[in-house]
Every structure is written in C-alpha cells, then in structure tokens.
Amino acid sequence: SEAAFAEPEIMYTTALVVEEGNPFGVETLDDVQEAMDNGEDITLSVLTAGIEANYATEMGLDYQGVGSADEGLEMVQGGRADVFAMTAISLNQMAEDAQGVEVTEGFVQEIDGIKQYGAGSTVFRLDDTDTLNEYNGHLAELKESGELLDILSEFGFTEAEVPPAEMSAEALCAGDLEALQDIEN
Structure with a gap:
C-alpha cells in the first residue's frame, strides 16, 4: 500500500438527466434496462470514462458514449438521448440552470445484486x-x-x-x- x-x-451516487416531465418515468438504470427490455425506444448516454459506462456495460445496456458532461446534457436537451447518467452531485450542479431537463434523485446502482x-x-x-x-x-x-x-x-x-x-x-x-x-x- x-x-x-x-x-x-x-459517497458518490448516480442520477439521471431526463427531459422535463420524465416521459419514460425512469429513476434508475434498472428502469432504463426495463424500458429497453420492453422494447421502448429509449436512448441512454453516459460518459465514456465514467463509472456509469461500466454499469451500463455490466448490465448489457446499449448506450451512446460522450466525452464530456456538457455533451451528455446537450444530448438530452437536443433530443439525441432520452437519458444521461452520471454522478448525482455533478448533474445537480450542471442542470440547475439548464432548460428543458430535470435530474432524478441519486441512487446506488446494483450489479448482480451488489x-x-x-x-x-x-x-x-x-x-x-x-x-x-x-x-x-x-x-x-x-x-x-x-x-x-x-x-x-x-x-x-x-x-x-x-x-x-x-x-x-x-x-x-x-x-x-x-x-x-x-x-x-
């Protein structure tokens, strides 16, 4: 050592940026997975270098990788993604003055029950x-x-x-x- x-x-928690009104009703990546499994046309975006990319990969989720948090937020604002997942504290600060989006409550993601x-x-x-x-x-x-x-x-x-x-x-x-x-x- x-x-x-x-x-x-x-503690770092994850949150989701979604279109205002949260049209898919997603609160966690498990909800995103359920929507995808049910055939809903929902697009997830994550930071390529972020822990959420690992979560999405482990969960078998299709996602669009972005290089910056600003790009992820803009993806949702521009309608190119329905959900952007990232660290809750960062998303709350970023989206404070952002138009047309909201941030879900922070959550601790589970992978294989852990x-x-x-x-x-x-x-x-x-x-x-x-x-x-x-x-x-x-x-x-x-x-x-x-x-x-x-x-x-x-x-x-x-x-x-x-x-x-x-x-x-x-x-x-x-x-x-x-x-x-x-x-x-």
Missing part, C-alpha cells in the same frame, strides 16, 4: 498514523452530530452523499463491496 485513506467523507458504493476520502502518508487516527476521530464526531451534512450541504451535497458510519475505508480499499451490503444509506 502506498497511502493511508481516512474513513469516507462523501450495491456499487463509491466514496471519497482524504489521503495521508503511511507514516502519519497519529494524524490519520485524529482525523478519523473528528470525522466520526461530525458524522454522528450531523455537522458533516451541514458542512457538505453548503456545496450542494445532500444526505444521500453522507456515508453511513458502517462504511469503512478498509472495505472500500479492499474492493469488498459485499461487506457493505447491509448498511443503510
């Missing part, structure tokens, strides 16, 4: 264990008191992006998503 990670500070949690954290040098432990202690206090949400909400984050106390850096760094399946988010 090259670095030490603090406990997670934020919730695909993603999180952000502060990184420390391996030798800085005292600082890391002190940081994690204060972070736990902020989470427990609700103050972390107060701080994050100033930057557009919601309760959906605050990781539950049970979500650990150890499980995330090990890629052990199965260990996180029972947490409430």
Whole structure:
C-alpha cells in the first residue's frame, strides 16, 4: 500500500438527466434496462470514462458514449438521448440552470445484486498514523452530530452523499463491496 485513506467523507451516487416531465418515468438504470427490455425506444448516454459506462456495460445496456458532461446534457436537451447518467452531485450542479431537463434523485446502482458504493476520502502518508487516527476521530464526531451534512450541504451535497458510519475505508480499499451490503444509506 502506498497511502493511508481516512474513513469516507462523501459517497458518490448516480442520477439521471431526463427531459422535463420524465416521459419514460425512469429513476434508475434498472428502469432504463426495463424500458429497453420492453422494447421502448429509449436512448441512454453516459460518459465514456465514467463509472456509469461500466454499469451500463455490466448490465448489457446499449448506450451512446460522450466525452464530456456538457455533451451528455446537450444530448438530452437536443433530443439525441432520452437519458444521461452520471454522478448525482455533478448533474445537480450542471442542470440547475439548464432548460428543458430535470435530474432524478441519486441512487446506488446494483450489479448482480451488489450495491456499487463509491466514496471519497482524504489521503495521508503511511507514516502519519497519529494524524490519520485524529482525523478519523473528528470525522466520526461530525458524522454522528450531523455537522458533516451541514458542512457538505453548503456545496450542494445532500444526505444521500453522507456515508453511513458502517462504511469503512478498509472495505472500500479492499474492493469488498459485499461487506457493505447491509448498511443503510
């Protein structure tokens, strides 16, 4: 290991940008899959380099890859895509002043029954264990008191992006998503 990670500070969820009124009624990629399976003419767009492209591939969804978030938003605005999937916090900021579209609530995608949690954290040098432990202690206090949400909400984050106390850096760094399946988010 090259670095030490603090406990997670934020959680990344996925959301969908859809035409205003959400004509297909989709709230998750599972809904998009169901619409496609039912033969509906629904077009999904994702960032080629985004995690949602991996989700779509794993789910067997047809999609149009785009090179930028702006391009994905413009695809929906221009009627060239019905849905653009990306990180919820980013989409909420982007679509705030965008015309003719809305953003669904953020969600954690499941692939083969496993919730695909993603999180952000502060990184420390391996030798800085005292600082890391002190940081994690204060972070736990902020989470427990609700103050972390107060701080994050100033930057557009919601309760959906605050990781539950049970979500650990150890499980995330090990890629052990199965260990996180029972947490409430």
